[in-house]
Amino acid sequence: MKKKILACLLILFPILSLGIAKADTEKTKYVIASDSSFAPFVFQDSSNQYTGIDMDLIKAIAEDQGFEIEITNPGFDAAINAVQSGQADGIIAGMSVTDARKETFDFSDSYYTANTILGVKESSTISSYEDLNGKTVGVKNGTASQTFLTENQSKYGYKIKTFSDAASMYDSLNTGSIDAVMDDEPVIKYSISQGQKLKTPIAGTPIGETAFAVKKGSNPELLEKFNKGLANLKANGEFQKILDKYLASDSTTTSSTADETTIWGLLKNNYRQLLSGLGITLALALVSFAIAIVIGIIFGMFSVSPYKPLRLIAEIFVDVIRGIPLMILAAFIFWGIPNFIESLTGQQSPINDFVAGTIALSLNSAAYIAEIVRGGIKAVPVGQMEASRSLGISYGKTMRKIVLPQATKLMLPNFVNQFVIALKDTTIVSAIGLVELFQTGKIIIARNYQSFKMYAILAVFYLVIITLLTRLAKRLEKRIQ
Ligand code: GLN
Numbered sequence: 001m002k003k004k005i006l007a008c009l010l011i012l013f014p015i016l017s018l019g020i021a022k023a024d025t026e027k028t029k030y031v032i033a034s035d036s037s038f039a040p041f042v043f044q045d046s047s048n049q050y051t052g053i054d055m056d057l058i059k060a061i062a063e064d065q066g067f068e069i070e071i072t073n074p075g076f077d078a079a080i081n082a083v084q085s086g087q088a089d090g091i092i093a094g095m096s097v098t099d100a101r102k103e104t105f106d107f108s109d110s111y112y113t114a115n116t117i118l119g120v121k122e123s124s125t126i127s128s129y130e131d132l133n134g135k136t137v138g139v140k141n142g143t144a145s146q147t148f149l150t151e152n153q154s155k156y157g158y159k160i161k162t163f164s165d166a167a168s169m170y171d172s173l174n175t176g177s178i179d180a181v182m183d184d185e186p187v188i189k190y191s192i193s194q195g196q197k198l199k200t201p202i203a204g205t206p207i208g209e210t211a212f213a214v215k216k217g218s219n220p221e222l223l224e225k226f227n228k229g230l231a232n233l234k235a236n237g238e239f240q241k242i243l244d245k246y247l248a249s250d251s252t253t254t255s256s257t258a259d260e261t262t263i264w265g266l267l268k269n270n271y272r273q274l275l276s277g278l279g280i281t282l283a284l285a286l287v288s289f290a291i292a293i294v295i296g297i298i299f300g301m302f303s304v305s306p307y308k309p310l311r312l313i314a315e316i317f318v319d320v321i322r323g324i325p326l327m328i329l330a331a332f333i334f335w336g337i338p339n340f341i342e343s344l345t346g347q348q349s350p351i352n353d354f355v356a357g358t359i360a361l362s363l364n365s366a367a368y369i370a371e372i373v374r375g376g377i378k379a380v381p382v383g384q385m386e387a388s389r390s391l392g393i394s395y396g397k398t399m400r401k402i403v404l405p406q407a408t409k410l411m412l413p414n415f416v417n418q419f420v421i422a423l424k425d426t427t428i429v430s431a432i433g434l435v436e437l438f439q440t441g442k443i444i445i446a447r448n449y450q451s452f453k454m455y456a457i458l459a460v461f462y463l464v465i466i467t468l469l470t471r472l473a474k475r476l477e478k479r480i481q
Contacts, residue, residue: 033079033088037446040246041094061229074433085339115204132158135179144207167446277440292365300373321367330360357429376411
């Protein structure tokens, strides 16, 4: 067993380290991670651009202090992970300063003070925490609201349901699968001001100051620049302007002005974003499948080799990869390994979500392809190999000239099948914040709550693309046969 584990680490390590190049020490640009939807702090406007207090603030500070930023919006939980694993230098996401977080983050000066508050449907009869007994409260994973709910759960006897993004949480409240949500007060109040049919029957509870954060001990100069910039913006009135823009009662920054209630309106307003998501999905599927075929064939050939060590290596590879859920594999590669490397070397890993997603998908498909290759070769009667070898023809030549041509024909339909599975599996890696087609849809829903129509659009997108690609593959298959 120990040998097996050692061998699989030996196999995995070179593959994983491919994506990890040396990080440069001198920083000219900072990667800032944020939430995907946390209006009025961060959200997409009707032209699909990220705006909000946090976005305006970090941009103004970067300009004031003369540094460049690249913003990613993977969602709160994912943004926290990104900073912890060194994928991002800082996080600005309406983040509350809590004692627990001070253990792992360094915080800037505060720029806001927020409460957490309970939101229920307008028609709900819940009017106190006691009324929550036996009911289900939704909350975003990793948030201060979640901590509050967990701490008070035994007192009030509610069930907690955790969500990775705001869209699915508010959707669940609208459809009645949860009875209440817990979120930052400005966020719920803002969505009410935007026409959401919610109310807040109980007064909010303080959860701390809102601030910008970096991983504890890293990027101290960034924190310093943030503080200086914030002070400057406060002094020159710029900061107040940003707050007023999003919080004033007559604020006109509606998150969605265009008609997004019809399928046509949704498509018209979001087609660019959807096509770019589709592009990422296709790139992920095609690149990872191409890599998977190479790795899969190598391990597949190993598994029918006359040499036992090769067979053993192939067996371990297939067992390990098939035994780990794809989502965990992706999270491990994107967050786990960089976190580990950073803690050892202090170097930030430049491996991005696309590379991590591609590696995870490649490894996953490769394990299944190895099995397809093994099955295909095994399906060719052994007599053929024996007959050929007894005529004095070498193993390699027999493989190439006699066994493989027949085996390939048997494998082809399975390859097509595996490709379709790989394409569908791209949705799973959206968990690491990669904005492929599925994540694109979720971000759009976070803005307009049109989950029925949006998911229908996504389903049709996948259906069309998979049907087209399968047809194409079938045609290729026929030609080869
Ligand atoms: N203020 C809350 C927290 O820090 C929620 C932040 C968010 O969801 N973006 O936990």
